[in-house]
Amino acid sequence: MLILAVSSCLLGNPVRYDGRSKGDPAIIAAPCRLIPFCPECGCGMPVPRPPIHCRGDRLTTTDGQTDWSDRMEEFVRQETLRLRQLGINGAILKSRSPSCGLTDTPQFDETGRPTGTGAGFFAARLHRLWPELPLIDEIAWNMPEKRAEFLSAACNFGIL
Numbered sequence: 001m002l003i004l005a006v007s008s009c010l011l012g013n014p015v016r017y018d019g020r021s022k023g024d025p026a027i028i029a030a031p032c033r034l035i036p037f038c039p040e041c042g043c044g045m046p047v048p049r050p051p052i053h054c055r056g057d058r059l060t061t062t063d064g065q066t067d068w069s070d071r072m073e074e075f076v077r078q079e080t081l082r083l084r085q086l087g088i089n090g091a092i093l094k095s096r097s098p099s100c101g102l103t104d105t106p107q108f109d110e111t112g113r114p115t116g117t118g119a120g121f122f123a124a125r126l127h128r129l130w131p132e133l134p135l136i137d138e139i140a141w142n143m144p145e146k147r148a149e150f151l152s153a154a155c156n157f158g159i160l
């Protein structure tokens with residue numbers, strides 16, 4: 001059975017900044033062993049919490065007053081080790097999240113002005129530390145062709 005790490009909020013856990021979840025039925029029903037993780041809770045943020053965003057190369061509250069970058073950098077290192085030890089075959093990440101988003105997370109410059117979209121702080125570093133690990137977000141998971149492509153990569157990743 002495939003082992004997939006999943007952004008905890010996608011499994012229905014109320015860990016988001018607003019105290020809510022974003023449970024995705026098609027992920028919850030996946031015939032895989034699903035391992036939840038939440039980078040923001042993992043690096044010590046409370047629930048609920050002030051919203052954060054990607055500001056320059058930092059991860060800060062949206063008012064720029066609190067900088068979580070160093071704690072998140074440490075969490076990414078520890079979590080990558082934990083997930084390697086668990087033998088995961090891939091990960092499903094929450095789109096648009098400042099931590100978990102893969103490609104569509106809003107980005108801001110050092111003054112807080114929008115600059116476009118890109119990867120979330122955790123996802124970018126996870127990919128840097130473990131580039132072979134298959135990744136997908138819940139939007140692509142709900143597209144049959146993209147899900148099949150991801151599952152094929154995850155199966156091969158387990159064999160290699």
Ligand code: SF4
Nearest residue numbers: 008009038094097100
């Ligand atoms: S998107 Fe990621 S960091 Fe945000 S609540 Fe979900 S699991 Fe936690």
